[in-house]
Amino acid sequence: MKKNKQGCDRQTCLVCRLCLKEWLPAVQTQKKHFDCKKGDVLFREGDPVTGIYFLYKGKVKVHKHWDDGKELIVRFAREGDIVGHRGIGTDMVYPVTATALEPATVCYFELDFFNASLKVNHELLYELMLFYARELQEFEKRMRNLAHMPVKGRLANALLTLKEKFGYDKDGFIAFPLSRQDLASYIGATYETTFRMLNAMIEENLVAVSGRYITLTNEEKLHLLRKEPF
Amino acid sequence: MKKNKQGCDRQTCLVCRLCLKEWLPAVQTQKKHFDCKKGDVLFREGDPVTGIYFLYKGKVKVHKHWDDGKELIVRFAREGDIVGHRGIGTDMVYPVTATALEPATVCYFELDFFNASLKVNHELLYELMLFYARELQEFEKRMRNLAHMPVKGRLANALLTLKEKFGYDKDGFIAFPLSRQDLASYIGATYETTFRMLNAMIEENLVAVSGRYITLTNEEKLHLLRKEPF
DNA sequence: TGAGGTGTATGATATATATCATAAAAATAA
DNA sequence: TTATTTTTATGATATATATCATACACCTCA
Numbered sequence: 001m002k003k004n005k006q007g008c009d010r011q012t013c014l015v016c017r018l019c020l021k022e023w024l025p026a027v028q029t030q031k032k033h034f035d036c037k038k039g040d041v042l043f044r045e046g047d048p049v050t051g052i053y054f055l056y057k058g059k060v061k062v063h064k065h066w067d068d069g070k071e072l073i074v075r076f077a078r079e080g081d082i083v084g085h086r087g088i089g090t091d092m093v094y095p096v097t098a099t100a101l102e103p104a105t106v107c108y109f110e111l112d113f114f115n116a117s118l119k120v121n122h123e124l125l126y127e128l129m130l131f132y133a134r135e136l137q138e139f140e141k142r143m144r145n146l147a148h149m150p151v152k153g154r155l156a157n158a159l160l161t162l163k164e165k166f167g168y169d170k171d172g173f174i175a176f177p178l179s180r181q182d183l184a185s186y187i188g189a190t191y192e193t194t195f196r197m198l199n200a201m202i203e204e205n206l207v208a209v210s211g212r213y214i215t216l217t218n219e220e221k222l223h224l225l226r227k228e229p230f
Numbered sequence: 231m232k233k234n235k236q237g238c239d240r241q242t243c244l245v246c247r248l249c250l251k252e253w254l255p256a257v258q259t260q261k262k263h264f265d266c267k268k269g270d271v272l273f274r275e276g277d278p279v280t281g282i283y284f285l286y287k288g289k290v291k292v293h294k295h296w297d298d299g300k301e302l303i304v305r306f307a308r309e310g311d312i313v314g315h316r317g318i319g320t321d322m323v324y325p326v327t328a329t330a331l332e333p334a335t336v337c338y339f340e341l342d343f344f345n346a347s348l349k350v351n352h353e354l355l356y357e358l359m360l361f362y363a364r365e366l367q368e369f370e371k372r373m374r375n376l377a378h379m380p381v382k383g384r385l386a387n388a389l390l391t392l393k394e395k396f397g398y399d400k401d402g403f404i405a406f407p408l409s410r411q412d413l414a415s416y417i418g419a420t421y422e423t424t425f426r427m428l429n430a431m432i433e434e435n436l437v438a439v440s441g442r443y444i445t446l447t448n449e450e451k452l453h454l455l456r457k458e459p460f
Numbered sequence: 461t462g463a464g465g466t467g468t469a470t471g472a473t474a475t476a477t478a479t480c481a482t483a484a485a486a487a488t489a490a
Numbered sequence: 491t492t493a494t495t496t497t498t499a500t501g502a503t504a505t506a507t508a509t510c511a512t513a514c515a516c517c518t519c520a
Contacts, residue, residue, distance in 0.1 A: 064370060064371070066377075066378040066379070067378065070378050072374040072377045072378065074373070074374075085363070086363070086366065086367055086370070088363045089360045089363035089364045089367070090363070090367055095367050096370065118356065118359075122349075122355070125352070125356060126349075129348075129359040129362060130319040132359060132362035132363055132366055133315070133316070133318045133319035133320070133362055134319045134320055135366055136316065136362055136365055136366050137316055137320055137325050139366065139370065139373060140294060140316070140325065140326065140369065141294070141325065142373065143302065143304070143372065143418075144294045144296055144302040144304075146373060146376045146418070147296075147302045147376055147418030148296040148297065148418075149296070150507090151507070179466090179467065180468070181466095181467070181468095188373075188376070188377030189508090190507075190509080191468090192469095192508075192509085193506085195470090199469095212467095380476075380477090381476080409498090410497075410498070411496095419478090420477075420479080421498090422477090422479085422499090422500085423476085423477055423478075425499070426500085429499095442497095
């Protein structure tokens with residue numbers, strides 16, 4: 001991960017978008033930019049929290065480890081998304097690791113400055129609060145699914161969610177390519193089971209796959225697989 | 231759930247504690263109080279969000295349902311805790327149900343007033359944001375545990391957490407009595423497995439049980455069961 | 461150009477956990 | 491008090507999912 005000199009367009013991240021214009025000059029001087037290549041780690045679980053990142057370009061996975069080799073992917077982030085906010089509010093160590101899935105550029109704020117920004121910019125603080133609130137809702141749902149929904153349903157659900165969140169690319173595939181392993185870690189299952197389930201879904205013509213690219217060919221049936229309790 | 235006339239001590243909930251003193255008179259006129267008895271539902275999953283609750287007295291479980299009969303208990307709340315904040319920020323329907331585990335009294339704010347309070351009271355908003363942040367961290371951890379940790383570990387972990395959070399009562403039991411079923415729903419397992427695991431832990435002298443009251447007799451070994459990856 | 465890693469692909473087997481069935485005990489209601 | 495529901499208690503069985511083992515295709519990098 002090395003310093004980037006070009007900087008950003010000053011309108012991608014929450015801070016640029018929601019701070020008072022009087023505060024923006026401070027933002028410009030404090031903000032740092034970094035480039036990282038595929039596989040680079042922005043921060044690692046257990047590291048002391050130094051600051052907050054905003055993804056300016058590229059894709060990142062945020063994951064939590066277990067027992068060396070196993071992981072749970074907590075979230076996928078893309079352009080504009082905040083990363084590292086999980087470090088706020090507690091132990092001052094990141095509870096997760098963030099790894100670039102492709103070459104990426106990030107905006108970075110040191111923690112003190114970010115906190116100062118929150119104190120000064122009510123709107124920013126409010127949006128951040130809402131962001132947390134929405135994430136919390138999403139996680140509780142995923143958690144219930146993990147507890148009660150079978151792997152196939154979780155997979156269907158994950159694919160629908162990815163499609164809703166990232167849309168299709170020009171070739172008609174979900175604009176977020178994923179290795180089978182990452183898909184498995186995201187739904188909280190092993191590689192093998194995920195692989196088999198995905199194959200089953202291909203057989204049933206629910207999805208079609210080209211390498212790491214996936215597309216949904218029967219959304220209705222996929223919806224049935226993630227049937228809600230009510 | 232019926233109206234309570236006595237009111238509260240004006241220092242238990244976040245709103246009372248963190249609002250500007252100029253705002254407190256408004257708080258006093260807007261705040262409503264309710265009494266509810268064991269089993270009463272404060273709000274139900276799917277209900278439109280009308281407001282925010284603070285527990286003034288008693289204990290409440292916050293749970294999410296699946297497939298009629300199955301549930302996941304998302305959180306236990308006691309005096310001073312906020313309940314219903316999960317309704318903020320999205321669909322405007324509660325994503326969870328809140329049920330009293332014993333007779334309880336709650337302070338209630340209509341959503342509009344609560345939002346106005348957030349706009350006016352920076353400190354309140356900041357604390358709420360931090361609260362969400364901490365909850366999010368906790369949930370991600372629980373989610374990873376759900377994905378990778380066996381039931382026994384999750385049970386050990388839950389008991390340790392409950393003890394840390396609620397402490398012991400005067401008889402030396404965790405000050406939060408729970409039915410086996412609720413314990414099971416909390417760790418995301420069936421009643422039967424939870425029951426057997428708890429029995430195993432009693433055999434091994436890790437815990438002791440008296441009805442719905444539990445105490446930890448060997449915390450060290452319990453800690454080993456929830457061994458962290460690093 | 462080969463070597464070594466990483467992701468893909470499948471079958472065989474093990475096992476943790478859910479499910480089903482049933483009953484006693486305890487709490488709550490009538 | 492009896493009646494009825496809820497909670498506790500256990501055994502037998504089923505099954506979803508993990509684990510283990512192995513092979514091949516495909517990058518990439520030295």
